Amino acid sequence: MSNFADHVIVRLRADMDVFSGLLNGVSEEQARWKPSPEKWSLLEVINHLADEEVEDFRTRVRLTIENPTIEWPSIDPERAAIERAYNTRDIHESLGRFLRERSASLAWLAGLRNIPWEAANPNPKFKSLRVGDLIASWLAHDLIHIRQMNRLHYEYLGVHKGGFSADYAGKW
Numbered sequence: 001m002s003n004f005a006d007h008v009i010v011r012l013r014a015d016m017d018v019f020s021g022l023l024n025g026v027s028e029e030q031a032r033w034k035p036s037p038e039k040w041s042l043l044e045v046i047n048h049l050a051d052e053e054v055e056d057f058r059t060r061v062r063l064t065i066e067n068p069t070i071e072w073p074s075i076d077p078e079r080a081a082i083e084r085a086y087n088t089r090d091i092h093e094s095l096g097r098f099l100r101e102r103s104a105s106l107a108w109l110a111g112l113r114n115i116p117w118e119a120a121n122p123n124p125k126f127k128s129l130r131v132g133d134l135i136a137s138w139l140a141h142d143l144i145h146i147r148q149m150n151r152l153h154y155e156y157l158g159v160h161k162g163g164f165s166a167d168y169a170g171k172w
Contacts, residue, residue, distance in 0.1 A: 004132070008139050009109055015142045016102050019046065022149045023095050031091040035155045040081065042152050045145055046094045047086035048077055053101040057138040058108060064121045064131050065112070072121065109135075 023031070023046060031043040040048070055075050063070050081087070086094075117132040129137075154172055 005109070005115065005135070008135055009106060011139050012102065012109075012142065013106055015146065016099055018146055019049070019098065019149075020095060022146070022153070023091060026091060028091060030156055032087050033152075033156055035152070035159075040148070041087055042149055043089060043091055043094060044081050044086040045149055045152070046091070046098050047084070047089060048081060049142075049145060050094065050098040050101050051080055051084070052077070052141065053098065053105055057134065057141070058105045060121070061131060061134050061138075062108075064119055064129070064134060065116060068119045068121050070121075072123065
């Protein structure tokens with residue numbers, strides 16, 4: 001399993017650069033822009049990622065390793081985005097917070113020895129989730145939000161291209 005763990009750690013580390021790149025040069029206006037009221041902005045996505053780093057993946061992997069029978073703390077990402085006012089925050093501070101938390105997660109993951117990959121938490125909402133499932137989902141979660149942020153950039157361009165066509169680029 002060490003190849004799997006190494007792969008995930010390498011990708012999670014590389015994704016720090018991906019998220020930084022996706023937010024590099026983004027104005028405060030674009031950071032807060034949403035294609036519709038029910039969709040998230042770039043700013044909401046990066047704040048969600050920072051919170052998930054602490055409250056979801058790192059915490060749940062740790063709890064499952066330490067004592068798989070402990071009930072996980074509940075999380076509600078949609079409610080958190082509103083109650084924590086993600087869309088009013090500073091984009092640079094939000095990215096910095098995510099990068100700090102990701103760095104802490106990577107240091108913690110790299111320090112784990114003899115990971116009990118099959119240890120499982122009997123979660124009624126999702127089924128029994130093993131440590132390996134959680135770690136695979138951590139990376140998959142990044143990929144989902146990388147796709148989401150790329151879509152937000154594409155849709156923002158569609159609204160703000162000043163009457164020009166982007167059809168030459170190809171189909172989205």
